[in-house]
Amino acid sequence: MFSLLFLIQALTTAAAYLPALVSGIVLYWLGQGVMLYFIASGRTQSFTDPGITLLVMIWAVIFLSYTLLLCYDCRALVLLAYLMILPYGIFRLSWRGFLGIALLTMAGYTTVVLVLHHQNRLMLVAGYELIIGAAFLISLMSYSLLGREIGVLREAYRRKNRQLREAMGRIEELAVRDELTGLYNRRYLLSSLERRQALANREGLPFVLAFVDIDHFKQINDQHGHKVGDEVLVELARLLRDSVREVDLVARYGGEEFVLLLNGLTLDTAGPALERLRKxxxxxxxxxxxxxxxxxxxxxQYHSGESSDELINRADRLLYDAKRG
Structure with a gap:
């Protein structure tokens, strides 16, 4: 539309203005092309606004001011084009940015009018210019107020989305964590065990599974109450978690039973580690x-090809052998 406006002006104006009109068209498309290239190439993906909305709008305001300077006979169309720029940023800019663009637009328009008057290309009629300027300013401020309202709504939605993500994160955490001890629960343990088995089958990495059970825990609950029993579980869980490496996993299997998945260990290396833990x-x-x-x-220790149930049942039987011994 701007190029067409320039072309019409070129056909109806003096030849002296042709270079400026042609350079305007070239400058406009060159600037648009450079910005579109940077957006399409992904170079702006790290920006807060990958669409570089503010830069595009500033460029459009500057170009329109140049258009108004060369095509003042079409002032009504150019003023309309000024207003067409503003909705582009409604959903992207903060209200402060939006107000800044509105003020830049008014400043650009006022500057062009004063330059034209200084060049004797425009006779200022105070009342007429005042009415046009006031109407233009009111339109800009109306857009700014609209941008502010939409900005407030956008921020409210962003806040709600953030709260929703946090709530979903808590729900996901509760789904895999034991509520009392904060350790992983049985469901997460079984899914992790399947992943460890697949890795062991594919790359031959050893791991062991250890059942750890509190001796005579029922007596603690009977003699001291369940509150003390819960304290014991929480403190033991903390000790177990602090006693293993980051690559290992500790889970509460149920009641007073805990399970450790120890990566990269065999029975020979896991035995001394668990003995230190017992002491x-x-x-x-x-x-x-x-x-x-x-x-x-x-x-x-996991044997290639065996199922999760076989591994767990074997460790469980060994746990009760240990208790009887």
Missing amino acids: AVMKKSFSSAGLPLTVSAGVS
């Missing part, structure tokens, strides 16, 4: 009642 439990006092505690463990 660390014996040295510590648990809960507000200062209770001594012992644990038993059953440890099995």
